[in-house]
Amino acid sequence: MARAATTADTFNALAEPRRRQLVDALADGGERAVNELVHRVELPQPQVSKHLRVLREVGVVDVRDHGRQRLYRLNGRALKPIHDWVSSYERLWSERFDELDLVLDDLKRKEEGDDGGE
């Protein structure tokens, strides 16, 4: 079997650095025409269109027709699943969670001590 399709999920779609660049180019939430994006990411127009298609298929961007242009906009909500997944690991490196860890360790110790005690 080959690798999962890029359109399989957001994670796969964003595994491609150029697509992340495109997302970055739309980061402010504004709309951008394809040519505008072409200039920002410095890639041939067909490639930009192809990457945008993938992003569209996983719902990371939305499109809107506007005369002869097509305006793309970031749909940030689509990134939430990824954020949720990695966030559950944030405690492994963030200092903010040091105190929480102490509490959890404490709970764990108590629970183990209680084990079968009831």
Added chain:
Amino acid sequence: MARAATTADTFNALAEPRRRQLVDALADGGERAVNELVHRVELPQPQVSKHLRVLREVGVVDVRDHGRQRLYRLNGRALKPIHDWVSSYERLWSERFDELDLVLDDLKRKEEGDDGGE
């Protein structure tokens, strides 16, 4: 050109669902032998070893020899780049940022009003 190598960066390594499963199986920060992981993710042992190799090459897991076993442990810090990247978009869906948005919009409006006014 084909897709970027899975070992190119953490994002590509984790684009594979099975590898995310493996990471999840190590989520508690503890060490696990390969066979233990094999049972958890219900995948043939060679595949698990191959996926672990990829994860090791991007630094998502660490290994340690222990007799005839090899103990793998999650290196959460390696997930930070991904977290940082998606987090910068969190404001696009999180209610927590609604108020911040108001402030930023306000600043923006003022700036635009000021534009060239000096």
Added chain:
DNA sequence: TTGACATATTCCTATATAGGAATACAATGC
């Protein structure tokens, strides 16, 4: 209609997988 501009699609190819099967390598116990 014709032309110019904006964007999408098609065809092609080299490449990197992921999975399966078989096997190699390593450490332990007898």
Added chain:
DNA sequence: GCATTGTATTCCTATATAGGAATATGTCAA
């Protein structure tokens, strides 16, 4: 040494790209 257990690697194949080039589609203007 030899069998056993635990893990990694190799060989094979089908498949999905990403990029390049050329071209198709769509829209506006004169």
